Amino acid sequence: MKEALCAAFCGDLKLTDVPVGYAVTTTFRRDDGDAVAFYIVRHLSAPNQFRIEDDGATISFLEASGVEFATETRSEAFEALLTGHQVEFDEDEMLLHTDWMTEADLPRAAMRFLSFMLRINDFLLLTKDKVASTFKEDAAQRILERMNGKALVEQDKPVSDHLSDTVPDMVIRATGRVPVAVFFGSSAQRVNDAIFLQMQALYEVREPLQVISLLERENVINHDLRRRAANRLAALPIYRGDEITAINRIEREALGSMLGTVH
Known part of the structure; x- marks a missing residue:
């Protein structure tokens, strides 16, 4: 046999x-x-x-x-x-x-x-894709609602002509503030993209930019990558289970800390 x-x-x-x-x-x-x-x-x-x-x-x-x-x-x-x-x-x-x-x-x-x-096992892959998509759609909608009337938000567009190699999920542009690029961290690759863009802006192009990676969950990346991201990015908020606070963190980075409103 x-x-x-x-x-x-x-x-x-x-x-x-x-x-x-x-x-x-x-x-x-x-x-x-x-x-x-x-x-x-x-x-x-x-x-x-x-x-x-x-x-x-x-x-x-x-x-x-x-x-x-x-x-x-x-x-x-x-x-x-x-x-x-x-x-x-x-x-x-x-x-x-x-x-x-x-x-x-x-x-x-x-x-x-x-x-x-x-x-x-393809059913599992489809479910993961659906969950990731739901996370991105939900987070994007919350950010758009929070920034409405306060800042210009561009989706899936490069930060500038000099920083066109890596496209963030969102770029928030508020008057008198440095642009903020937001990556939805549903995978290790997307967090690495965020780190790359921040390093490119700082050391290669020397263009003012703050980069945030919004993690879906803490365990979506390993400890080493989380440490690297925390040390290099403007913020590394965690979304699931603390959605409002995570969006508050992005808002403070984009608009400043003068807002005292509880959302």
Whole structure:
């Protein structure tokens, strides 16, 4: 069986005897770094019959990460994915599994099940994109409302012709104040962009500019990057759970500290 499975996967895999049959660990990795794995389960009353199962945690993990399979669009996409890969979902046991089959059918079915396990994680990526989009839209709307009548706000435009390589999410221009570039820090890359723009303005172009990276959450970047950003940027406020104070921090940087109004 191992030789047939290895031939089907065209690469290394680990096949381990377990009480129910075999545990199969592949070289493919999920986004969280864990190896994609599944079980080949032997039928209790028909030893020559097998089926492929996950560990019963796949759907629970996705739901805990924010994937809502109950919505009409997600439900239809999930059903289509199940049908297309000949996989069933046992809601009582939260188990993904194939139908019973002979040993000869396992290699092709294993490839199909692996494809399913990789594809189902796309739901998590879509959810992350949606969350990031929601964060940006919500934060942008709050900033626009706060700056209304007080400053000019430009979105997705370069600060100046000399600082056009890195485009911030917003540039706030208030009369008599240094422009403030705001980056929505939903990823480490976006925080690095903010640092790069601030350093370029300070040391290369020598153009007055204050750069803020509004972090969605504290843990969106690691400790080292957070320290670098805090030491180089004008501000590094954290949005989720303290939205009003985070927007207040941006307002003070853009307009000055003369405002005493509680928003």
